[in-house]
Amino acid sequence: MQRLLKAIQLTPDAPAPDHLDDRALSDLHEYPADLAVPHVRANMIASLDGSAQSDGRSGALGGPGDRLLFGVLRELADVVVVGSGTVNSENYRRDPRVRIAVVSTSLRLTAPVLTDPSTIVLTCRQAPADRRDELVAAGLTVIDCGTDRVEPPAIVAAMNDLGLRRVLTEGGPTLLGSLLSFGLVDEMCVTTAPIAIAGSGARITAGSTTDRRFVPAHVLTDDDGYLYTRWIPVHPLDHTARSVSRAGRVHH
Numbered sequence: 001m002q003r004l005l006k007a008i009q010l011t012p013d014a015p016a017p018d019h020l021d022d023r024a025l026s027d028l029h030e031y032p033a034d035l036a037v038p039h040v041r042a043n044m045i046a047s048l049d050g051s052a053q054s055d056g057r058s059g060a061l062g063g064p065g066d067r068l069l070f071g072v073l074r075e076l077a078d079v080v081v082v083g084s085g086t087v088n089s090e091n092y093r094r095d096p097r098v099r100i101a102v103v104s105t106s107l108r109l110t111a112p113v114l115t116d117p118s119t120i121v122l123t124c125r126q127a128p129a130d131r132r133d134e135l136v137a138a139g140l141t142v143i144d145c146g147t148d149r150v151e152p153p154a155i156v157a158a159m160n161d162l163g164l165r166r167v168l169t170e171g172g173p174t175l176l177g178s179l180l181s182f183g184l185v186d187e188m189c190v191t192t193a194p195i196a197i198a199g200s201g202a203r204i205t206a207g208s209t210t211d212r213r214f215v216p217a218h219v220l221t222d223d224d225g226y227l228y229t230r231w232i233p234v235h236p237l238d239h240t241a242r243s244v245s246r247a248g249r250v251h252h
């Protein structure tokens with residue numbers, strides 16, 4: 001066991017700076033160079049007592065450091081893959097730094113990002129045809145990733161086909177749970193907010209159980225008492241399936 005000190009990076013050969021500005025944070029979170037297949041990073045926040053929500057949203061758990069990290073991770077990514085529950089509840093908008101890909105079977109999507117032509121919609125063949133037609137008519141890229149549900153491996157394959165290999169997922173819990181259960185998460189950035197909120201909020205993952213083991217890549221903190229952790233799988237993931245196109249038809 002080791003004592004964690006402020007802003008200590010656990011990577012053995014890297015220096016442990018006292019202060020990490022956004023440039024240093026960016027360097028710490030660089031994606032691997034020359035990716036041949038997508039690399040999927042998750043970024044989530046939980047309260048001290050494990051809740052992913054406060055008043056039905058995650059934003060209320062955050063502080064300035066968390067918002068800085070959130071922005072840095074978006075800057076580094078080619079695409080943010082996010083579930084419809086999060087997009088609707090957090091009212092997602094277009095972000096000039098990164099493309100947004102929304103996962104939805106029902107296509108019951110209300111957020112402003114769904115009117116932006118740069119948005120990608122990952123859905124399935126049995127999604128409501130009228131809603132699909134509206135999205136296509138608005139210029140969005142709509143991709144079928146399964147027959148009656150969105151298959152997680154097809155999500156990653158679709159990103160590969162579009163050349164969007166630096167993938168960031170901001171959840172939510174249902175989407176992250178399904179990506180984890182398929183062994184598709186290459187790293188988890190998990191912020192712990194120094195707030196205990198009790199209640200019955202969801203955790204940062206949901207769905208069927210899985211048993212994925214991770215080791216810490218670094219642990220950071222700030223003056224507000226937040227903990228910023230980054231975890232990578234103990235066993236390297238099998239990436240062979242990611243370069244095989246499993247995404248379905250792209251609607252234009």
Ligand SMILES: NC(=O)c1ccc[n+]([C@@H]2O[C@H](COP(=O)([O-])OP(=O)(O)OC[C@H]3O[C@@H](n4cnc5c(N)ncnc54)[C@H](OP(=O)(O)O)[C@@H]3O)[C@@H](O)[C@H]2O)c1
Pocket residue numbers: 043044045046051052053056057058059082083084085086087089090103104105106107108149150151152170171172173174175176178202204206
């Ligand atoms: N603490 C955090 O870091 C954090 C991050 C994100 C969100 N949240 C919170 O989590 C809550 C939303 O939770 P959620 O679990 O509903 O969000 P979610 O994972 O963003 O959305 C889940 C929805 O995505 C669609 N979906 C389609 N295919 C899927 C697939 N293969 N796997 C998973 N989802 C698929 C389904 O909706 P359709 O009906 O459209 O098919 C499903 O109900 C909000 O309160 C939000 O604030 C917290």
